[in-house]
Amino acid sequence: xxxxxxxxxxxxxxxxxxxxxxxxxxxxxxxxxxxxxxxxxxxxxxxxxxxxxxxxxxxxxxxxxxxxxxxxxxxxxxxxxxxxxxxxxxxxxxxxxxxxxxxxxxxxxxxxxxxxxxxxxxxxxxxxxxxxxxxxxxxxxxxxxxxxxxxxxxxxxxxxxxxxxxxxxxxxxxxxxxxxxxxxxxxxxxxxxxxxxxxxxxxxxxxxxxxxxxxxxxxxxxxxxxxxxxxxxxxxxxxxxxxxxxxxxxxxxxxxxxxxxxxxxxxxxxxxxxxxxxxxxxxxxxxxxxxxxxxxxxxxxxxxxxxxxxxxxxxxxxxxxxxxxxxxxxxxxxxxxxxxxxxxxxxxxxxxxxxxxxxxxxxxxxxxxxxxxxxxxxxxxxxxxxxxxxxxxxxxxxxxxxxxxxxxxxxxxxxxxxxxxxxxxxxxxxxxxxxxxxxxxxxxxxxxxxxxxxxxx
Amino acid sequence: xxxxxxxxxxxxxxxxxxxxxxxxxxxxxxxxxxxxxxxxxxxxxxxxxxxxxxxxxxxxxxxx
Numbered sequence: 001x002x003x004x005x006x007x008x009x010x011x012x013x014x015x016x017x018x019x020x021x022x023x024x025x026x027x028x029x030x031x032x033x034x035x036x037x038x039x040x041x042x043x044x045x046x047x048x049x050x051x052x053x054x055x056x057x058x059x060x061x062x063x064x065x066x067x068x069x070x071x072x073x074x075x076x077x078x079x080x081x082x083x084x085x086x087x088x089x090x091x092x093x094x095x096x097x098x099x100x101x102x103x104x105x106x107x108x109x110x111x112x113x114x115x116x117x118x119x120x121x122x123x124x125x126x127x128x129x130x131x132x133x134x135x136x137x138x139x140x141x142x143x144x145x146x147x148x149x150x151x152x153x154x155x156x157x158x159x160x161x162x163x164x165x166x167x168x169x170x171x172x173x174x175x176x177x178x179x180x181x182x183x184x185x186x187x188x189x190x191x192x193x194x195x196x197x198x199x200x201x202x203x204x205x206x207x208x209x210x211x212x213x214x215x216x217x218x219x220x221x222x223x224x225x226x227x228x229x230x231x232x233x234x235x236x237x238x239x240x241x242x243x244x245x246x247x248x249x250x251x252x253x254x255x256x257x258x259x260x261x262x263x264x265x266x267x268x269x270x271x272x273x274x275x276x277x278x279x280x281x282x283x284x285x286x287x288x289x290x291x292x293x294x295x296x297x298x299x300x301x302x303x304x305x306x307x308x309x310x311x312x313x314x315x316x317x318x319x320x321x322x323x324x325x326x327x328x329x330x331x332x333x334x335x336x337x338x339x340x341x342x343x344x345x346x347x348x349x350x351x352x353x354x355x356x357x358x359x360x361x362x363x364x365x366x367x368x369x370x371x372x373x374x375x376x377x378x379x380x381x382x383x384x385x386x387x388x389x390x391x392x393x394x395x396x397x398x399x400x401x402x403x404x405x406x407x408x409x410x411x412x413x414x415x416x417x418x419x420x421x422x423x424x425x426x427x428x429x430x431x432x433x434x435x436x437x438x439x440x441x442x443x444x445x446x447x448x449x450x451x452x453x454x455x456x457x
Numbered sequence: 458x459x460x461x462x463x464x465x466x467x468x469x470x471x472x473x474x475x476x477x478x479x480x481x482x483x484x485x486x487x488x489x490x491x492x493x494x495x496x497x498x499x500x501x502x503x504x505x506x507x508x509x510x511x512x513x514x515x516x517x518x519x520x521x
Contacts, residue, residue: 001479008470008483015466026463031485033460048468050515060487062517068472072491072513079510087504433498433508452496452511 035060070418075388077416082382082455084433370428370439374408381456382436383410383426386447395423402427410456426454475515487519 003011013023037044038054045051050064070077367378386402389395395411402409407427414422427443430436436453443451471489474481480490496511 001474001477003474003479003481005482005484008481011470012463012466015470016463026460027467027483028485029460030463030467031483034486046464046468048465048472059521060517060519062487062489062515062519064515064517068475069515071472071476072478072515074476076511076513079512081507081509083505083507084498085506087501453508454510 067418070416074390074416074420074422076452077418077422078414079452079454082433082453368429368431368435370408370430370442371406372408374403374410374429377410377456378429379456381429381431382433382453383430383456384428384436384440384443384447384451385424385426385454386443386451387423387425389423389425390420392421392423395425399425424454426456429456478513485520487517490516490518492516 009020009024009027012027013020016023016026018026034044034046034052035054038052038060043051043053048065048068050062050068053061053063055061064072367376368381370384387395387398389398392413399409399411402425408429410426410429412424412426414424416422427447428436428439430439433453440448440451440453471481471483475489475491478491480488482488491513494509494512494514496508498506498508500506
């Protein structure tokens with residue numbers, strides 16, 4: 001509906017009980033006064049209509065009167081925004097951030113977990129020695145443990161400074177026998193031994209050394225006994241550094257057995273990688289052999305098809321195309337065709353709607369939905385308002401009409417800010433706004449294009 | 458008829474037609490109309506997603 005200037009003048013003339021000429025002059029005079037006042041004082045208020053303002057660009061701006069705006073918007077008056085989803089955690093305000101900062105402990109725990117994905121951060125170093133050497137070495141014999149230990153000791157000697165806290169427990173026991181003044185002797189002095197000292201070796205000790213010991217190993221007892229020429233094996237032992245005393249103890253127990261054990265350990269050291277390589281080779285064999293088998297199987301199929309003159313059905317032709325694409329490629333492809341024993345037909349998808357369990361769930365959710373009897377009004381649910389009427393009786397009629405059409409129809413009254421009462425009729429009850437929006441598509445016209453969703457309170 | 462009465466008559470006619478969702482043109486001033494704003498979802502600064510209710514609002518287009 002449109003009312004142009006002439007029509008407005010005619011209506012004004014009828015209201016003023018005068019002719020159109022006089023009404024036109026009166027209207028022109030009013031417009032001129034409004035514009036002038038707006039230009040002079042910045043704004044012009046017209047009772048029952050609103051405020052006119054002159055903008056900087058010279059154009060006129062209009063702010064409608066609150067009462068008039070409410071009357072025009074009576075259908076939707078009193079509505080407030082509906083919260084569809086809560087605030088996102090990442091967009092908290094500064095106050096919330098401060099609160100989060102005060103809770104430092106959980107954050108620190110999270111940081112620890114992040115830095116330690118394998119969960120070993122809580123495993124303290126001081127807990128490690130409690131296992132003891134036995135735990136570290138599993139079921140190995142004592143001699144094997146020491147065999148394993150020796151290379152590690154040599155490595156430690158190069159990398160770490162000597163200190164009590166870095167020694168193994170059994171090593172500490174040996175260290176307790178060391179005199180304090182000699183405990184700090186650097187093991188690296190071993191290569192710097194003066195060869196002239198060698199003649200001073202006590203010949204009585206010489207026979208104790210296993211003849212099977214390699215010549216280079218002879219320097220060790222020579223070194224130790226040259227500095228302690230006058231005593232027994234027990235007295236010379238404490239003088240040696242832990243590593244030297246370990247090696248000497250091994251020698252005194254029997255160099256041959258050591259060699260045998262070291263030979264065993266060497267065999268073991270070789271056996272482990274060899275076994276691992278064998279396993280990998282077997283796995284690779286089966287892997288590529290499986291690919292080859294499947295390829296052979298696919299290669300066979302076109303031959304069979306060629307024997308049949310009739311054109312293959314559509315599915316077979318598709319398979320043939322796959323084969324032709326696959327066979328020429330010489331490179332091993334991981335996504336090979338499945339072996340013949342594998343059923344490649346997709347599993348039939350069960351019809352979810354036909355599932356009786358879903359039907360039960362749907363029945364349990366009966367209060368929600370667009371249609372059906374409305375046994376109870378669900379506070380907090382959403383409904384689609386299709387009528388907003390000032391006449392109570394008319395609203396009742398509309399509610400009954402919708403119920404007769406099978407809709408869940410709800411009617412309630414709303415008092416507007418201006419004191420007027422509006423009766424609203426809604427259809428359906430929905431758990432979420434999205435459900436309500438989907439239901440709108442099912443509504444007939446004019447409701448489909450003229451409605452709004454509100455929350456039942 | 459006084460100027461005040463004329464103003465009241467103009468406001469009454471204009472308001473009555475706007476309530477009927479009509480478009481009213483007044484020469485020398487501009488055109489008044491009613492526009493319907495559909496309900497729509499929008500995101501607030503705090504991340505909340507709210508659905509703004511629909512509304513019928515008065516729109517004024519000044520005459521050039």
